[in-house]
Amino acid sequence: MVVEKPLNIGALARVTGTKVETIRWYERVGLLPVPARSAGNYRTYGEPHLGRLSFIRRARDLGFSLEQIRALLDLAEDRERSCDAVDVIAREHLDEVDRKIADLQALQRELASLIGQCRHGNVAECRIIEALAPPK
Amino acid sequence: MVVEKPLNIGALARVTGTKVETIRWYERVGLLPVPARSAGNYRTYGEPHLGRLSFIRRARDLGFSLEQIRALLDLAEDRERSCDAVDVIAREHLDEVDRKIADLQALQRELASLIGQCRHGNVAECRIIEALAPPK
């Protein structure tokens, strides 16, 4: 059997690709449980912490907010519960992502058209400045 | 000739579609020049403030940062200067928008595939939770 050695915060940071400060931050906001401390007052982490932090990081990579992640972690606890609530959170997030993409694409079109009009003259006749300045 | 009446902050907010607090904030960070004050210590704005604030708002709607807007406003001052620097800022911003769209689309694909796998069972066999949890 594998006797797993406890990790200090730097090691946990390395294996999860998280910054040390971010781990402490997750602890402060209650996403990561308060870990045990060594004799020298160092935080010591085990497998459960590693798993939980990995979960958080993956969810963050997918753009979930810490609030959503908190909800997902709570839901994940109760393994008998229906996973519809999980689905709802994920769908809400996807809707948000869809909306952001649409907004950015509108922006992209406007910017591209603005830039396309640049004649590289002087500022007085700059189309970009003109487009931003108030009418007349 | 039109004698333009000075606006107080609320009126300026209404005509530019900005919140009063936002106008004060732009003043604090030096984007809007400090306005004259009335006898009762109210800010009083004229045409130049209106123009400048409109510029800021349009640029914000296009997603430029306040830092970029500051640069654009500086460039707009010197009407003889070549507008290439303006073009550079706009292009950098467009590149940023392009990048954000690409990132969000990658997210969108991942999320959609995750959600598509939901079988609406219980959490123990939830694909979404599984996908987030660490491997085995």
Added chain:
DNA sequence: CTTGACCCTGTAGTGGCTACAGGGTCCATG
């Protein structure tokens, strides 16, 4: 025993606002 990598707490800063609290001003109505 010293060095340097690591860890601790606490605080402040980021961007771009937003939201108070606790007051002052202005003007129309009674």
Added chain:
DNA sequence: CATGGACCCTGTAGCCACTACAGGGTCAAG
């Protein structure tokens, strides 16, 4: 002339999700 309500003032704190110190303590190798 008093009152009420809409407006304005300053200053501070909060939002999100960190990030970056400052000023110290701990630990292990050489």
